Amino acid sequence: MHPVIFNATLEEILNLVGTFAFAESGALLAVRKNYDIVGMAVLALITAIGGGVIRDLIIGAHPPVAFTNANYLWLALLATILTFFAHPLLNRLNVAILVFDAAGLAVFCISGAIKALAYGLGPLPAILLGTLTAIGGGVMRDILAQDPPAVLRSGSELYALPAALGATIIVIIAHFAVNDSLTVGLTAVFVFVLRLLALRYHWRGPRPRRASDTR
Known part of the structure; x- marks a missing residue:
């Protein structure tokens, strides 16, 4: 145990x-899809707590923290209400969705890995759970909105890889017992910036070479 x-x-x-x-990313996507406030709340909630609920169920943290600490539910509903009234200020909804999604990705890959380590999981399971916590809510959001999930979309920019790198850094920090909140914060910034750079410059993961590619 680390x-x-x-x-x-x-x-x-x-x-x-x-x-x-x-x-916020879920509520903004609902606005882009022209959903009503109920649809906004559903996408906001599922995006906000989906990955964490999956993580908690896997590690045996029952009931999931999202249902024992009402702050998470209230915060998601607050984001829905703010988006309902303030979305006209966000002239480019697609950009706003991606920015908020990148922020959630950066933070949840870290908190997911931290919780996995706290429950005594080894390095690889902690990295996998950190990544799953980060991408799970977004995958569920996209499926409900009938969009291809970013992690499975053909030609999609780096999504799961930044989360996996962030979770890996956290595992390394824990292994060397570097008790430094600044390092954790810098890791979140690294994941956030990496995701935004991938979107800006269209960085994609490697794909297997197919016969048609050599013609």
Whole structure:
């Protein structure tokens, strides 16, 4: 078992920030799809808590923290209400969705890995759960909105890979017992910037070479 050097307050802050960011991305997508406020709330909630619920069910944290701490649900609903009234200020909805999604991705890959380590999981399971926490809500959001999930979309820019790198950094930090909240914050910034750069410059993961590619 790796020494867990992250305090509960830091994990709580990360979860709250990620919840709001992902809820905003879900609510904004609902606006783009012309959903009503109920549809906005559904997409906001599923995006905000989906990955964390899956993680908690896997590691045996029952009931999931999203249902034992009402702050997460209220925060997602607050994001819905703010988006309902303020979305005209966001002239480019697609850009806003991607920015909030990148922020949620950056924060949740870290908090997911931290919680996995706290439950005694090894390095690889912690990385996988950190990545799943980061991408799970977005995948569920896209499926409900009838969009191809970014992680499975042909030609999609890097999505799961930045999350996996962030979770890997957290596992390394824990292994060397580097008790430094600044390092955790810099990791979140790294994942966030990497995702935005991938979107800006269309960085994509490697794909297998097919026979048709050599013609």
